[in-house]
Amino acid sequence: MTMFYILLVFILTGLLTLFLGPIKVLRNIVALLGYLAGSALFIYNIKPGLIYSLNIRVYNIHFESGFSTVFFGIIILAVFLIFLLASFHEENDGAYYLFAFLTLTGAIGVLFAKDLISFFFLFETMSLFSFLMVLKGKNKNSPKSAFKYLVWSVFGGYAFLFGTFLKVYTTHSVMIGDISFIGGHIKLLILLLILTPFMVKAALMPFHLWAPDAYSDSKDAFTVFFSGGLSKIGIFGYFIALFKIFTEIASKYPWFLTVIAWLGGITATLAGIYAFMQDDAKKLLAYSSISQLGYVAVGFGIYTHYSVVAAFFHALGHAVYESLLFLVVAGVYYRVKTTDLRKMGGLIKKMPLSFIGLLFGIIATSGIPPTIGFPSKWLLYEAVIMKGDLLLTSLVFFASITAFLYSYKLVHSIFLGKLHKEHRDVKEAPLGYATGIILLLIPLFVLGVAPGIAVKHIDYIIRFYLKPELGYNLTTMTTPLGHVNFPVVGIVMVSMFVLSLIIYFIFGSTYKADQTDNYTATEAISDDFELHYAGEFYGFMRKAFGRPLKWSFEKLLNAFLKLFAFIGEIARGFYMGDARVYLFYLVLFFSLLAYLMGGKL
Amino acid sequence: MVSPILVIALSLFFAFVIPLLGMLSKKLPRWVPPISILVNLLILLSNMDKISGGAMLITTAGIKPPIAINLAIDRFGFLFALLIQTVGFLLSIYYLAQDTKDERFYMLFLLNILGASGIVMTGDLFNSFVFLEILEISSFGLVAVQKDKKSLEGAFKYMMIGAIGSSLYLLGIIVLYLSTGSLNMADIARLMPNIPDSIKLFAGLLFLIGIGVEVELFPLNAWAPDAYEGAQDSISTQLSSIISKAGIYLAARIFFTIFNGFYALEVVLYLGIITFIIAELAALMQKNVKRMLAYSSIGQMGLLLFVFALISKRADIFIFTTIILLALNHAFGKGLLFLSLGALTGGTREYYIDSLKGSGKSNVLAGLLFTMGAFTILGMPFFFGFWSKISALISIMKAGYVYLIGLVLLVSLFEIYYYGRVIVNIFSGEGKAQKTGFIYASIMVIFALFIIAFGVWPHPVFSFAHKAAVALFERTTYITSIMGGM
């Protein structure tokens, strides 16, 4: 029953904020209180193993909570808190919170669902209201991006529904349960169909087309939740599909897993390349988010105990640092009103906290200890190497390189280099953003040093399905390849950093200049001249990769769309005659049927 | 005891009285439809618990059927009557707020509602033809009432197909009369096993065409986009929410109760899915939003008919529950869409997608309501459409066409595409500021409330629909309750 109440609390909070109308402060407070009430209910009452069902005449809604529910629920709720903190400073209205809370309802509800129809209901709720959220977005392109997002997510949802019905038809059960025993290859079709919406949500290529636009064109605060929170539903779905629905996938269709792993690898790499070619901070982050989610798919594709642990942990890490990065960019946008990397620079002194947040965010993204990005990457590399697929291994490693590249571009373009004139009076991001940054920095380090806290929980989720191979305690992990102690690695890393800093201070020659100084050698240039290196950042890379990437999946899709449009035109032609033609259809219809009946008359 | 025949008798009385009232005052006639329909609703509701199990028999001329005409209201017909009167009531309130209209318009409107209620209440085949004609002729008038090029052309096309279609319907009735010697639906249904198959086939064909025109079945539906586009918005609402529903009732009554699913349903099965696919494809690239809605309406009706015809593959009450849910969803959803589209255009009758740009921003309420209507047609959660869509898919699965679900969902994806396109368009860019009148807005809000209330808590609707479906499903109960224990 609690599960139902939690959802109810969120829905009611949304409705209440809608009716509070024009009073912003009240709205914010109610939203926060409602959120706190709901999350308190969740954290104190939701234990694995709860069951609840509700009968509405023809359908029964079945809820169940498991370890995965708690794991993903806490991630999503935490990210939602960050979103709330940021949205206090956003332009918001009643509908904004209504949509946000209904999205949250859907996202949390999906975790509870035990039967596929409820799952679909809540999944669609989530898609629908996040679509409305994007539609309300911040710029002219938002409606278009929202449209793309809607079509893609409904495509996924319908595939899921088709899969559901195939499953119900073949197994006579609507519950989320095993389909491995079904004869024939229909089970693979069911799996594929059920997996589709999650691949869409987790933006696995080639289902990622909506993601960059939708991420970058939604409101900044919402992007935090969108990328950090909602994509986790995709990961949750991988877990549901590959472990709960098709338990024997590894023995029956190993190649299917390989395909997923490869898709993940390709996603990680290609999205990384796309990322460093972007000139818009949010687009860059969107691609970075997609790229990171690719790693998760790799983890699931390899399908060993520690690879899946890595995938889950990476999802957790993704939630932390991706939210952090988007939050920082949202704060910067709040102050400088742009996300165009070419129009920023040198904000380090104006917004030091944001800088620190972004810095550690990108450090985590690149997987450097002692942050949360390191344990998962480490495990994942080991898993890839153990699998012995050299090509995939090199792909994944290459993807990490792109992560360095775009991370650096981000931090350089926003915070380093020359300060723009119009940004002289910029202040630090306001309280909500700052609180969010600090709140996110805590797990970023804590889980980086002591990943055991989370790994223990992840292990509970999957140990039922996979043979435990990973040894761990609070701060260490043991794999077939070796043993790692995270605090030690972290200390080594930090001391290396300190060492190099000392060397730099002793031996480096520095010249102190104002942030707006035009530091040219001999030529005299006026102060207005922009010398910040941001416009053609990685221009050589663009030259190298740009042309092959021109051919895109999007074009193929457009061709398909044109085909349907053509068929539609033909169908429409039927309705373009005059009255006599319509009468002719009638007579023709009569004659045809009479002819078909033939001798029976 | 208030006899439900008063629903028809009093509506007629009120319609006849309108000219007399019009002589007294120009303001009076517009109050007649709301009052009349409200009275009808009260009469219907007072009979609600009297209708159980089989059909409620109401004789005319004091003589038992099949000798005289009788009304036969079972739960299925009652539900449709209630639906028709409810939508009619809302629309009559809407007309109350409209500016100076010829008083004769109200008569036409009232008679249109009357015709639809007559169809769903009558127990006599020829009587249903008379009511069908009342419905059709008043519809031609209502479609043409705008008196501009588009509406006249739409009305003419509708008239032409409708006239021939209903003539063939009459011929079908006569064929059944000649072979059974009766015009009473229950009596004919009782005598049906005695009729040779070849006559059944031919009569089925004639009925298929006659009803097919009303329910917008594939090759007979070409008039529909034109009539929908030509008519003014409230009349389009009426066409999709009331008139096609009466057609659905008639289809169920004739093809199931009378023909007992013989032959014609199998044709409907194929034609239904073809209608669905072709109409949705045609809507895909449609630039005129109103015409797009018309295609979508046809498509929904096609899906409904397809699901209905599944009964010939598997006898299951659930299938009938589903068609009731689909019909309710279509009635309220499409009604809301047409009305809110009218509000978005601000009465300019400019329906092109480009001219609607930004209208949802200047008229937020109408934009949101349009979105809600689209969502319920698309079957989004928290809207009634979700339940009806899922039920439709379950019905298809129960009948064993599980792979067709994929097809239906694929075609539904087209729906998402074209509705999404419109929604995105009305919320982007800047539009001219327009206002919607209070009454207009509240009518739309009531439509939307129905959709959301049914969507959030579908339990009562399910049980109501289920009972209605049972009433339709048990045709022997229907027959014996009319004809006595024969």
Next chain:
Amino acid sequence: MIRKIVAFIFAFYFGFILYSFIYTHFPFGERPLKGVAAHYVEKGVQEEGATNIVTSIVTLYRGFDTLGEVTVLFLAATGLGLLLAGWKEEEKEKPEPTLIMETTTKYLFPLVLLFGSYIFIHGHLTPGGGFPAGVVIATGYFMMFIAQKEFKPSEYLLSATESFAGTLYVITGLLGLALAFSFLANVAPLGVPNTVFSAGIIPIIYIIIGFKVGSEMTGILQHMKEV
């Protein structure tokens, strides 16, 4: 041309199917009276008191249909009025009626009206009834429209007659509901068959219908004429 040929082929195919069907299944004149028809013929006179069985079917057994039918006509009249309302008058040269026409119609008109009344009053005894009577009356008016230039019946009166007759019809039906618990029940005394004052409410209904149809058809003609 091709269009015509195709249309010809399909129209004839339609006719062929229809004809072969009815000819095999319902051979002309060989169908015995059965079902309700047999009942009407055998019991009709006792039950309703009208010697014209068709009349008792039209007004009583299937009186509800007739009410609908009257409604359809009413609908057509109002719909026509609605569609043609606000027509821009064009000055057209209308042919001048000759003196013979003018004089004859003046004297013929009352006779036609009388004939019409005769038909609807004797509807339950002889062929005819309210509908033909109404059309006959309308013919009288039509004559006048053509022959008399200045003839113009009051639209007010026409409309009032129409509405009043309609409401009376419904009230007659409701009377049956009130007195015999059935709409349109024959509550008046049946009388002796084959006399004018017999058959209960049938003559009343036919008189109402006569007035109604007459005024409606006249109204339609007048609308058409004014255009």
Next chain:
Amino acid sequence: MNAGHLFYGSSVFLMVMGVFIALTGKHLIKILLGIDLFDVGLNLLIISFGYVNGGTAPIFSRYPHVFKNVVDPVPQALVLTAIVIGVAEIAMGLAIVMRIKEKFGTCNISKLKELKW
């Protein structure tokens, strides 16, 4: 050639002609007349269905002396209704056509091309 061929044949012929005219006519009024012809043919057909060999009209003018052999009265009653309905339909159609003539300036059906897109 018996009476059946004559009655059925002529009424079906009228219906066929009606459909043919409605399918090929260019003028709107012509098309309406085609529809009317169809209706008339149908009504005749229905009347002919009611015929009983050697039957007389179902009017018992010499009551209580009752003829046993009368034609079926029901189709006649139905046709009465159908005729009136046909009239109403045609009247409505004519009104629409008159307005079309006013707005489009033509009665040629192939010029009615407002509703396409």
